[in-house]
Amino acid sequence: MSAPVLRQFALNFWTLTTSKVLYRLVSIGVAMYLARALGAGVLGGYATVMNVLTLFLAFADLGVTNLVIKDVSRDRSRSSEYLDNFFLLQFLVGLLLIGLIMLTGLLAGYERLLLIALAVGSLGPFFSGLSNAYQALMNAHELFYPFAVIEVVCMMVFLAGNVVVVMLGEGLLALVAVTSVVSLVKWILGAFWARRFDMRVHWRMRLRTVRAMLAAGLPFLLINGTHFAIQRMDVLFLSWTVTEERVGIYAAASRLIFASLFVLASVGALLYPVFSRLLAENRERAQELYARGTLYVTLLSLVLAQLIMTFAPTIIGLLYGEAFMEAVHILQLLALFIPLFGVGLLASNVLMVSHRVWHAVWASIAGMIVGVIASPILIGIFEITGAAVAVLIAEAVAAALYLVWTRATLKLHLPWTRLLLGVAAVVVPPLAFVTAGISAGPLLGILSALTSAGLIAVFKVLTREDLQEIAALILRRKEAA
Template sequence: MGTLRRVAKNTSFLSAEILLINLLSFVLVIYVARKLGAVDFGKYAFAKALLEILVVWADLGLTKLLIRDVARDREGLSSILTDFFALKLVYTVLTLGVIVFITRLLGYGSEVRWIVYILGAAYLIHSFSGLMVSVFQGFERMEYGSILSVLRSVLVLTFGLIVLMSGYGVVGLCFSVLAANVIHFVLTFYILRARFTIIFFRFHLNQWWRIVREGCSFGMGSVFVRIFARVDSVMLSKMIGMAVVGYYNAAYNIVLVLMFLPGALSQALFPMTARYFETDRNKMKKVFERSLKYSVLIGFPMATGLAVLAEPIIGMLYGADYAASASALKILSWTLALSFVTAMFGNLLNSANRQLCTTYNMVICAAVNVVMNLILIPFYGFIGASVATVLTEVILVTLTYKAVRQYVYVPKISSFMLRAILGSSMMGMAVYGVREYSLLLSIPFGITVYVIVLLFLRTFDREDWNILQQLLPAKVSTPGV
């Protein structure tokens, strides 16, 4: 099972980087929420949500396409990059115009508009940096992008804390993000020129249509992913108010910071399942089902723990002023469990060259999410938005599973799925009984109960133990040596 061992090691590497970036961002989010209060935090969260929906149009698959083109023709990097840079600039200017138009159309006040404009400039600059990082990935020099990403997160956190402690508020915070992104852009551009290529601005207009067409095939799915994931905050801001956006995002950010796990596992798994789809379907099935099993066994108890411990978690992180956020966290936690399953099924569809299925599924889910929010938010506020998010995720899991069955194969999932549900339920009841005593004791107690239940249900077979033995250090995995 060397292949699964490689997946685990690759996942650990990716997880460490993404976890560090997410934790730095999350520390700032917690401080912002506590320092500014629900209304100003809601303004900041709204601006981020709106921009995450709009700024994706400044890319439209250019970064992914550039990775592929550079990997195939490294000698022609300067010529390739010229056309990508030119189109990126066109996309960026158009997106900036859309940001200004949408913000004015929605009728927000001057402070909110300035927050969106400043943060929008920061996001667009960062998007440009992402295009240059694609060159590093095309040359398989991921360390440059990783170091720069961590550095950017450190700068955002440092500048943000200094600005907020100095009393400059949410507008000052946005300027700090802009400053960090400018530094990140300059450093990325310097490394690109010093280590990879000098950019000559000679355009090849005959290549532009190819880049636009192929880039859209890569990027349209991301557009609908962002709509599905972030439109609820925008709708809450107009239909209810900024304070509610703050309460909702306080809970949602806890879930988001944990969603790096399914993403990292999917990234690590993709090259392997894609290769085995062409060369060895049986091995592909074996790797996929084992990875899905571990994803479910990790995702379900995490969601259960968040739901049961929502009140003490919100109280510890955000304070008593955000007590209302606990209700949202109890519901949103289940998107975490479902995202593990969705990531695995989506990865398998991409490995089988069925990317369009993923895009179609996201179009459907984005539309359904908007409709459900329109129905639920007026009556139930951020609780309605939370329910809409979970129900849409259920639909996405159903659609992706159906597509996998139709286009790839019928995976065996019932056995470990039932064990994960039963184990998580037993763990949840045990943790509920002790949650009033200590949050720090409840978590290890819950993990212990969950593992005991899984062992009692004989969830792990000989192959699982062999994989564990391979992952452990030699002195641990080989008794007597």
């Protein structure tokens, strides 16, 4: 990468990641309050409501966001046309989602309190859809920092709102209402900032353009929706089969895992328009970025999973208290989701921005179908542990197909020797120490991390060139890597 590209990537990465870190910390704080002050049952109810809302939110853009980013990043003269039509489409879809969310709650037989919470929370996806139209256009122009700043502001609103809720001793309804207020603020600020870049909605719609957007966006809708369903089906299946208290125990662990994906997701979001451009302009650079990027992301995800697994008892004890210690083994098991997500992240990206997008769709659909079949069976046998296993199986199927089809259709390859050595360097140390009798906790975590770092150096999983490029990306060094 050239020095200007490195500096821009670093700026975008840090602004986006910082906002996500702060937001996730507040979200974890909400879970702590629910667990400690109101109990596992309320946490389970909150998790159920938020999973329904976020699941529909994944389908809200009808797959058009990825299409907008891909097309506008290649031809920026189409910005105004896409913004007008996409915004109005999001407005209409948002109204439809409110009805679908309520219908889902009624059909699922949720109690009255959860139905009211769904009604209040359904305004969140509506306003998020409106702000998404602006964010998609800015991302296509590789302007990530405006919405990174907006995310920080929204995080502050989220924090302030939740502090007020806690001080007043309110519960589920008030906490869900805060999320809708945050979405409203995000839309207002997004519209205001977009005007600074001459991005204005003119409230006009061309049916021909909308039809073309919907047709082209269908594969993106399917891949985003199905992959998001993989991450949310565990809590939904549990909410239909076990008590809210059991859902709360599971959610205590699952919320931590899926919240930890923000760093990997930030990398994927930043590289999405880059891959779109490079695959069209410079295939050699696309190959290099794919190989190195997957190596870096996979190692990062492995290390993160190792830390979570080894520190799991400490994490659960500090955040939720002794009453939730049953969630420790769920947290350790679900930590495996992180490297499964990481290894397939960039493969799914390049499939989506290439002419092989349907391969990514079928991979995600296959993973979801496997998960849907496995979930009720495994939950029936192993209860909440079965839900975790089903999610891992579903993600493993999707990730494997992403990698296979990227290699088969786009001829992009990975440094498998270094990847496998990296896996060994991270996996073997904690297994060896546990076999030696060291239990999960700070000692195991520290010893495993230090040993893994040494093995990564000895095996030359990361070369000097890799370290220089990572430093350039993170520290915004002036030299090109």
